[in-house]
Amino acid sequence: MSLGLEHYLILSAILFSIGLYGALAKRNAIIILMSIELMLNAVNIAMVAFSRYIVPLLLTGQVFAIFIIVVAAAEAAVGLAIILAIYRSRETIDATKIDLMKW
């Protein structure tokens, strides 16, 4: 069976589900951020696969993937800075204990 679009989409869905589980179920804020990076990577695989198999000459999916990488880099920098700031003021990075704004 030759390689098709479905293989890449299923791989992307599996990686996204693993990231989704990690983002929902973990208490360490850094692990949650890592899971979000995993989900963004999974989306990138889907984008590039669509670009390769459906519009191979336009490369629109690869352009979208580049913008996703830019946003992911910005998100990682700001997210880790926020985690460090919380660590400094509250001495914890446990996401269940950072509940000052919870009702």
Add this chain to the structure above:
Amino acid sequence: MGLEIAFWLLAVVGILAALGVVLLRNVFRAALSLVLCFLTVAGIYVTLSADFLAAVQVLIYVGAISVLIILAIMLTRDVQWGSPSNKLRIPALFVAILFLGVVGFATTNTLWQISGVSPVMPTTEALALKLFGEGGFILAVEIAAVLLLAAILGAIVLVREK
């Protein structure tokens, strides 16, 4: 044939590394597992003939973001040992499996309009024309520059000692 072998190898290693990110007890080992997953994603880009994106993936994710994550782990290491789950573990597992099932069902039951054209091979020139050329994404590129500047300034302000 070589492409199939490469894909299956990269897919299996990538999924195992991603499982390692959420299942490993040691946070630092989870970060290393994430780096391995980023590398296999770069390999997946190569099998999709996206050479420029593979290089960008290695430079930004493997080079920069992983260093950021590992530095953050080193700075916050003493507060929490391991990576415990919260009380939403079973519902989260259920949601993730449900999502996988729905997406898998939708993917296998859609009739994709596969184009038989072979892709442009050095993608760098075509991507540059797309990004900076006439009728391209130049406005989005400039907005991305502003976003990166704002993110860097925000990160500096957030972690600076008062």
